[in-house]
Each structure stands twice: as C-alpha cells, then as structure tokens.
Amino acid sequence: MHPGKTNCFSEICLTVVLKLTTAMFHKFLALLFFITAIMACGNSKTAVPTGIQSAEPATKDALINITVEGLMNGTAKLVGVYADQNFLADSAKVGPDGSFTFQRDSAYLSGLYFVIVPGDKNFQMIIDANQHFSMKTKQGDFVKYMEVAGSIDNTLLYESLKYQSEVDKKFEDIQKRLNQAAKNSPEYAQAKSEQDKLLKERAEHVESYRKNYPTAFFTKFKLAGQNPAIDEPKKPDGTLDTLMQSYLYRSKFWNDVDFSDVRLLRTPVIHNKLKRYITEITAQIPDSIIKSASIVTDKSLVNKEMFKFVANWIALQYQATKTKVMGGEAVYAYMIDKYFTRELAYWSDSTEIKGLRKQAAEIGASVLGKTGQDVRAKDPTGQYRSLYDLKAPYVLVYIYNPDCEHCQKETPLVKQVYEKWKPKGFFDVYGIATETDDAKWKSYIAKEKLTFTNVFDPTYESKYYLKYHIDITPEMYLLNKDRKIIAMNIDAAQLDQLLTEEFSKQ
Known part of the structure; x- marks a missing residue:
C-alpha cells in the first residue's frame, strides 16, 4: 500500500505513506494543532470552500463508480490526504466484475485521494465539486488503461500522467546520452539542445492547463506543485552568481501557490513545498530560517486553516527538543511571539496562548547571539x-x-x-x-x-x-x-x- 509506486502528477508530490500511525498523529496534536484531515472523515455539506471556483457544478452527494478489469474480490478503500498524513475516507466491496462504488448522501471534502484495491495496489483520484463520475481501468497499468467519464479534473489528471510517462522516457534517454558524451562534443551539444527543447515543451504543456482550464482544481494543484525555473545570473567576471541564483529561486518558489485555497492542504503539495522551502533551500541558520518563515507564514494569512497549518508546522520543526539546527529554538520563539497571539491563533484559548508565549519569552532570552546573563x-x-x-x-x-x-x-x-x-x-x-x-x-x-x-x-x-x-x-x-x-x-x-x-x- 504505497502511492509512491505510481506516477505522481505534481513535481513536488513525494511518497505518501498510507498508514496513519499513532506517532504521526501526535506530531500534529502538538501545540494544540488538531489535524483537520481527521475532521474530513465526517460528513460535509460543502465539498468546496466558499469563494473557490470549480470546473464543474457541485453535487450534494457522492456517487463514484469504478471498474478495474481483472481485479480480485475484496474491499476497496478511499484514502484521503492531509499534508503528509492520510486518513480512511470510505470503503466499498468489489464485485465479481471488478466494479465498486464510493457512495454517500453528503459530499467528500475536495482533495487528492488514493483508491486502494485488493492486492495493495492503488491509483490516484481528484475529488472536487462534482462527485458524480466514473473511472475504468485494467490491472497491470492503471494509468495506461484509465478511462474517465464525467470528471474534468480526473480526465486532466490522467492525461497529464500519460503525458508525463512518455516525457520521462525521453528525458531518461537524453540523460544517458549526456552521461556518455564528452562535455564539449557535438553529441553532448545535440543531447543538451534536445533536453532544453523538451523542458520548454513540458513547461508549455503545464501552462496549457492554466489557459484552457483555469477553474479546474487539477490546474490549481498542478501549477502549485511546479518548481520555479532556475535562472543563471552572472557576476561581472562572467561566472555564475550562485547566491543570486538561490535568492531568485526562493523568491519565485510560491508564485503559483494560491494560499487562499484550502483544498491544497488536502494534497501533499503545501507540506512538501513548505518542507523544502524551510529546511532545504533556506540556509539552516536561525536568521535565514526566520526570514523565510516570515515570508511564507505571512502569505498564508489569507486563509485561517492554511495559516494554522503553516504556523504550527514551522514552530514544531524548531522546538528545542526536536531541532537539530544550532540555535533553532530562536525560530520557535519568533513564530510564537509573532503569530501565536490571541487575535491570530484562533485554535487555542487565552490560557494556552499565554503559556506558549511565556515559554517563547524564556527561550528568547538565551538564544544564539544573545548575551548570557549573570547567575x-x-x-x-x-x-x-x-x-x-x-x-x-x-x-x-x-x-x-x-x-x-x-x-x-x-x-x-x-x-x-x-x-x-x-x-x-x-x-x-x-x-x-x-x-x-x-x-x-x-x-x-x-x-x-x-x-x-x-x-x-x-x-x-x-x-x-x-x-x-x-x-x-x-x-x-x-x-x-x-x-x-x-x-x-x-x-x-x-x-x-x-x-x-x-x-x-x-
């Protein structure tokens, strides 16, 4: 049961583990942060948040018919995603012909789901406003044989997965030729030219979704998951300015992420981009982390649930008992001091907030760079x-x-x-x-x-x-x-x- 074994339609989408362990659950209970994904297991009258557009009219209930030819009898599971966590949303009995239906009187929350079928194999599904649709495929290659009816988002999803499968083969072939050729040889130049052309074609393919399907949730997710293009700024002497290159990359990192759309939290994209932005492409020194943390947290303020996730996730990473960064507690103290206020931290009561802020003040008195006080x-x-x-x-x-x-x-x-x-x-x-x-x-x-x-x-x-x-x-x-x-x-x-x-x- 491992979605990482299938193609993932977003560049930033990493392996998602489908077993929600007690330890994983408690991670998000820290700082009084209750996982919204757990609430998603309950009924919801509205799948799509107010003010968010969808490509198709909304249905009040869910009726999703699926057929997998050659599938053995058993139980199919509908598994939802919240950040890097997963939850069981529903289950259905598989008929003799490999068919099963996820059906209920209220709509599922919009987001990315995995359908787990007998044999612990799985395929992806997007659920948004319209929850009356069907999917049909075959054992052996779910993506290759997938046919979708009645869902624009899933039609686009599998069109993208099939396209990406073909492009990946071409990239692999080009990379082999680049590895085998001498760097200044005509063969290397030819392969590099083909690689650049293919990268441009792929970027244009992604942009076509923005142009042709601007209201589709798939488009929102696909664009959010893309990594920025890498610029090559030069120093006066003509050499690559790596510091400026890193700065430009970070400055564009969130360009296509709509923080007002809480549906993105019910995919891996926000968590994976946040993790990469904070812990990988930001220098792991307190001042740099605080600057990046402030940028992304301020962006998230447009949506209460998005802000709650981002602020808590960053603070949790730099708790004194967790951080491996020298002086990382300064990040924790900063996050609590700036964002865990009575006005902003709506999920906590005044007593809890007071306790957190007291702790942060104590930590802030003895972080790196501060003068050690006399005892x-x-x-x-x-x-x-x-x-x-x-x-x-x-x-x-x-x-x-x-x-x-x-x-x-x-x-x-x-x-x-x-x-x-x-x-x-x-x-x-x-x-x-x-x-x-x-x-x-x-x-x-x-x-x-x-x-x-x-x-x-x-x-x-x-x-x-x-x-x-x-x-x-x-x-x-x-x-x-x-x-x-x-x-x-x-x-x-x-x-x-x-x-x-x-x-x-x-």
Whole structure:
C-alpha cells in the first residue's frame, strides 16, 4: 500500500505513506494543532470552500463508480490526504466484475485521494465539486488503461500522467546520452539542445492547463506543485552568481501557490513545498530560517486553516527538543511571539496562548547571539559564586541533574574538556545543579571529582531558569569573551571541537 509506486502528477508530490500511525498523529496534536484531515472523515455539506471556483457544478452527494478489469474480490478503500498524513475516507466491496462504488448522501471534502484495491495496489483520484463520475481501468497499468467519464479534473489528471510517462522516457534517454558524451562534443551539444527543447515543451504543456482550464482544481494543484525555473545570473567576471541564483529561486518558489485555497492542504503539495522551502533551500541558520518563515507564514494569512497549518508546522520543526539546527529554538520563539497571539491563533484559548508565549519569552532570552546573563548562587561551601567572576575567554554554562542518566554520561566528558583547556587559561565551566537536593549534589561533586565552579540554587533565588532555558538536562551554553552565547544544545565532543576552532583563531 504505497502511492509512491505510481506516477505522481505534481513535481513536488513525494511518497505518501498510507498508514496513519499513532506517532504521526501526535506530531500534529502538538501545540494544540488538531489535524483537520481527521475532521474530513465526517460528513460535509460543502465539498468546496466558499469563494473557490470549480470546473464543474457541485453535487450534494457522492456517487463514484469504478471498474478495474481483472481485479480480485475484496474491499476497496478511499484514502484521503492531509499534508503528509492520510486518513480512511470510505470503503466499498468489489464485485465479481471488478466494479465498486464510493457512495454517500453528503459530499467528500475536495482533495487528492488514493483508491486502494485488493492486492495493495492503488491509483490516484481528484475529488472536487462534482462527485458524480466514473473511472475504468485494467490491472497491470492503471494509468495506461484509465478511462474517465464525467470528471474534468480526473480526465486532466490522467492525461497529464500519460503525458508525463512518455516525457520521462525521453528525458531518461537524453540523460544517458549526456552521461556518455564528452562535455564539449557535438553529441553532448545535440543531447543538451534536445533536453532544453523538451523542458520548454513540458513547461508549455503545464501552462496549457492554466489557459484552457483555469477553474479546474487539477490546474490549481498542478501549477502549485511546479518548481520555479532556475535562472543563471552572472557576476561581472562572467561566472555564475550562485547566491543570486538561490535568492531568485526562493523568491519565485510560491508564485503559483494560491494560499487562499484550502483544498491544497488536502494534497501533499503545501507540506512538501513548505518542507523544502524551510529546511532545504533556506540556509539552516536561525536568521535565514526566520526570514523565510516570515515570508511564507505571512502569505498564508489569507486563509485561517492554511495559516494554522503553516504556523504550527514551522514552530514544531524548531522546538528545542526536536531541532537539530544550532540555535533553532530562536525560530520557535519568533513564530510564537509573532503569530501565536490571541487575535491570530484562533485554535487555542487565552490560557494556552499565554503559556506558549511565556515559554517563547524564556527561550528568547538565551538564544544564539544573545548575551548570557549573570547567575549568582551558592557553591558547596555556602559561598556565593558569580558566573561573571570567571575570567576565561570562553565559559560553559553547564546545567545538570545528578540523577539524570544523560548527565551521568556527559559530566565526565565535560570534565575532560575542562581539564584539557583550563590550564591554557582559555576555558572555564560554571556548573548549575538543578532538580536535586543538597546532599545528592555534594555527593555527586565528590564522586565525579569535579573541580570547576559548581552552584546549587534550590529556592531559585538567582532565577537561572529564566536566564538559560532548560528543556532536557544536561543543557549547555557556550559564552565567548563578550559573554555572547555562541553555541548551545551541544555535547562534550562538539564543545571540544568548538574550543579547538576558537583557539586556532588566536
């Protein structure tokens, strides 16, 4: 049961897994984000959102007749799509002649669906306003033998799939010739010319849908899924300006996506384009991610459901416990601060929003580039020790719990790094014990023979938890000579590497 085995009619459409697992479901429950796809399993009086055009008149009910010649008896399933999730929309018994019908008194929600037939094979279907139509095909090659009656969207879909199948064969042949020919040879030039011609023909084919079927949902989806043309801007010396090329590509990435059309959420396109835009073609540094996140989220504000999906998806990617990007929490804090307001985050109540914004504010105080704040707390002798009293150019704020398994593994490694760099006068450690008691803390220091500065603040007098956000212990923040946070969420090995790099700059 795997749609990736069939051709996908949109360039951005990637493999869709048809089994909705508990883990996948909970991913979208985070931040109080309830999957709209689950609601799609219920009845709906209106398949197409208000204000959205369709190529055909709407039907109040659904009557979709399908025949697959040579199909074994069993149950056919109608599986809907929401972003990268899937849900079971309906099922039907397959007759002896391979026929079955998806029928109900109310319309299905518009979107991309997969028909799963006995034998775990599948083919695609678009459901929009008109839900009275039929499809007929044969085992062996669903696309090749597909015949559609009564549905403009599905007629266009399978015309496109058949065209793409033929074009792909031509591209494969040309690519083989390009790989075999010398780059400056006549054979290479000929193959390259044919490739450029074919690319132009394919682009014109896609544009023909815009011209001839402007109101078809298929057209909307097909255009949204296309990747922008790649420009080749030159520097003054005639070489390719790759930075400008990347900028131009990103700037055109959303040109053909209609964010006001919520139907696109019930396809893979929005999710896959969003993932690519944010995590692949945007540099994975907080400032760049925030800029791209702001651009696409602002575009999504034209539709409440679209905005809800985009804002939550981006925020979820950069939660402190999920992100692998150094300082990625800054993106999360930015998204919460700008978009999770009482006016915009309509899906959450005021208490939930207040909690999220409080958390974001705490995170925002200790992200990359921020000045690490001073902490003043008592050491094992009862003397107050200040973080700012440490004079080494680089200081690690090491927050740990003696009972934490990860801390027990990491602390000896941090100690090794400390003992390596401390004699050089280049590095020091300010340890903060958390969620423990005085006896356990002192016992742990003695057991591990920790000689770096260690403090414990059981009454939270220093408010260290507001100055350095703690998600999972151990938590590490590396401060430079100006006490700016230059690294976080690192381990001892990465710490040693960073110190080596910084030391080499002296």
